[in-house]
Amino acid sequence: MKTAVTKQYSNLVFDLGAVLIDWNPRYLYDKVFATAAETDFFLSNICTSAWNEEQDAGRSLQDGTELLITQHPQFEAEIRAFYGRWKEMLGGPIEETVDILRELKESNQYKIYALTNWSNETFPLALVTYPFLQWFDGIVVSGREKIRKPDAAFYHLLLDRYQLEADSTLFIDDNARNIHGASACGIDGIHFTSAAALRKTLEEMAVYGAAVHS
Template identity: 45%
Template sequence: MTHADQPTASPSQASPSQASPSQASPSQPSRTSLEAVVFDVGGVLLDWNPRYLYRTLLSDEAEIERFLAQVCTPEWNAAQDAGRTWAEGVAELTGRFPEHRDLIQAYDERWAEMVAGTLEETVAVLDTLRAAGVPTYALTNFSAEKWTVACEQWPFLADLDGAVVSGVERVSKPDPAIYRLLLDRHDLTADTTFYTDDVPVNVHAAREVGLRAEVFVDGATLRGQLKAAGLPV
């Protein structure tokens, strides 16, 4: 699973999907109503950050940052998100950094400790949508093995109408193929499907495929975006 710092956009900023009165003309049809909502997971539904674990294993913040920048790097983690097994990933890395064997193994064996919990405001939005009968899905860069762990620990993930997981499909965001797979597998229409992700490049890629996508700021902002688009949140 990947995660980036949240953008600094203000919750008061209007969604690009909202046209102002000066932009619309009587001859233009209103935009198609939304029929489904798709969530990223890490940084949107789950508060995931490897620092949560390594602060219990290393005493110095600078040492933690060096370890995550030089040993268990985002690129190494992304290979598991793309389909490499954790056994393969750990073996490869411990071969290069045998002095960090225990810390590397902890990334795999104690992965759940990297999740501080759910992002409750976003989960509340998800619950509201589900109660209203709006189909909800996940589209996430996540290892296949850890997705199983996550669904066991946070059952609401397994209760979604569907999920496209990069480690299962062996294709990751922002590759356009994973967005098309989401649409095709679940019979979704791009311009009636809303997608939120905390990584801007993933949002831009979704828009290129035709999805109505917004960068995730927080649950309250998401609720406002969906309400403005006509959904019962």
């Protein structure tokens, strides 16, 4: 990370899944399949992350589902469950990170945004499930824009839409690939591993401490 401790930021950008929202397909498929090995096989070979990301990038849930059923007809019921029972993949808010978000928001020192790879068809459910999503000054959803992280155009869309300067923007994401994508656009990043580690890093960068103790 190229960030200097004394650097000043005006804008903080959060990823949502695995940072603020606990979403995991295993929560569903550990109920669908009898063994963890079966779940592992299905999520590694059938309903893969790469397949799901195409829906995040704008492909319709129906088209994505029917494509997989054509390829793997023996798993039709399990494939249909991915979006038919999608809500069962939601594990709730990651409260420790939500607390950090709340404190930063209440400091009134930053504009706070979300940049998320998420299907536009399922995101409305998240909006009504997690009240803290209303705290953001803006949210950019990949499925709505039909482009996703780590494509440079997605980061530039955020910057352009809200008139942000890359140099004064800090991005938080659990996927190192997406942090590298932001860096290529001149946006500093923090690779999220836990709320405790995030809090410590923000304090070291004088982002968190300055906000909550001023």
